[in-house]
Each structure stands twice: as C-alpha cells, then as structure tokens.
Amino acid sequence: MADDLADRLRGSGYRLTPQRQLILGAVEQLGHATPDEVLAAVREQASAVNASTVYRTLEVLEELGLVRHAHLSDRAPTYHSTRGPEHFHLVCRNCDRVQSVDPDVASALLEALRREHRFEVDLGHLAIFGRCTDCPPPSGDTA
Structure with a gap:
C-alpha cells in the first residue's frame, strides 16, 4: 500500500504524509466508509487529524484512483478502496x-x-x- 500510494502521490506532485497513509489504510480496513467513519478510525491512531484533512485527502486519493465513492445513503458519500475487484x-x-x-x-x-x-x-x-x-x-x- 505505502509504495503504491507514495508513487502515485509523487507522480501527481503530492507528498506522502502520515495522515494520507492513515486515511487510505482506514478506508481499506473499513471496506465501505463515510468520511466521518474514516475520521473516527484515524483518530484512534492520530487524534490530531481533523475532518477537513480527511475530506481533502479522500478527494486526492480518489483523483489518484486509489479510492472511489458511491452514494449508499441519503447522507455523505461512502468510500471504498480500488484495490479489490470492481463491484x-x-x-x-x-x-x-x-x-x-x-x-x-x-x-x-x-x-x-x-x-x-x-x-x-x-x-x-x-x-x-x-x-x-x-x-x-x-x-x-x-x-
């Protein structure tokens, strides 16, 4: 995960940060998760991460093709990793x-x-x- 993330980030002019690693890891661990669920999971490991960091990072990760979102409720979008098979x-x-x-x-x-x-x-x-x-x-x- 870290190598693929680092390569894609650097290739698009972004830096690899611990927050980005934690957020991608949380999405992969949770399966399908809203930004608030990702935030809660990340805060268990790094309490200083805030909601705006999660939202911005999810946008970057989606831009890089590492996560996708779907609207699985009438609330926030739900994100999932692209590592698994398409579904x-x-x-x-x-x-x-x-x-x-x-x-x-x-x-x-x-x-x-x-x-x-x-x-x-x-x-x-x-x-x-x-x-x-x-x-x-x-x-x-x-x-």
Whole structure:
C-alpha cells in the first residue's frame, strides 16, 4: 500500500504524509466508509487529524484512483478502496446492509445499455436500493 500510494502521490506532485497513509489504510480496513467513519478510525491512531484533512485527502486519493465513492445513503458519500475487484452495491433500506456484487451478475443489463443506449456504466458508483429478503416486509406490506 505505502509504495503504491507514495508513487502515485509523487507522480501527481503530492507528498506522502502520515495522515494520507492513515486515511487510505482506514478506508481499506473499513471496506465501505463515510468520511466521518474514516475520521473516527484515524483518530484512534492520530487524534490530531481533523475532518477537513480527511475530506481533502479522500478527494486526492480518489483523483489518484486509489479510492472511489458511491452514494449508499441519503447522507455523505461512502468510500471504498480500488484495490479489490470492481463491484457495484446492493443497499437494504431496512437494515442498511451493503453487499458488494460482481459486475458479471449484471452483464446482460450492462450489455443492453451499451448496445441499445450507447451507454457505459460506471459500476463503482452504482448502488441499487431495495430490501433484503431476510428483512421483514414494511408494515402494511402483504407481499
């Protein structure tokens, strides 16, 4: 992680700082995390890091292609590392569980969008909202 981060930062005119290392490490450890969740994780190791540093660093890390964000709720964006395989997200509106899904699951849809609409989907930002089948139906719902 540190070598890749250092190379990308230097290649774009940035310095490698302990805060940047901590923030990328927190995103990778947390999986999917809002800036506030990243801040809380980083503050466990370096209490002097503030929210504006986290937000600025996440922007830099995204610019460098080391993290991506998706909107998995109506609140702040959620960041995840690009080290893992590409994926899209299923978000349960009932229990807030987020599942990462392999793009092959949506290959027919992606191909139809490409062919019929001349549109390439940016999967890392895709979130499909619904309800886990394990969650109870909303009250008044008979389905």
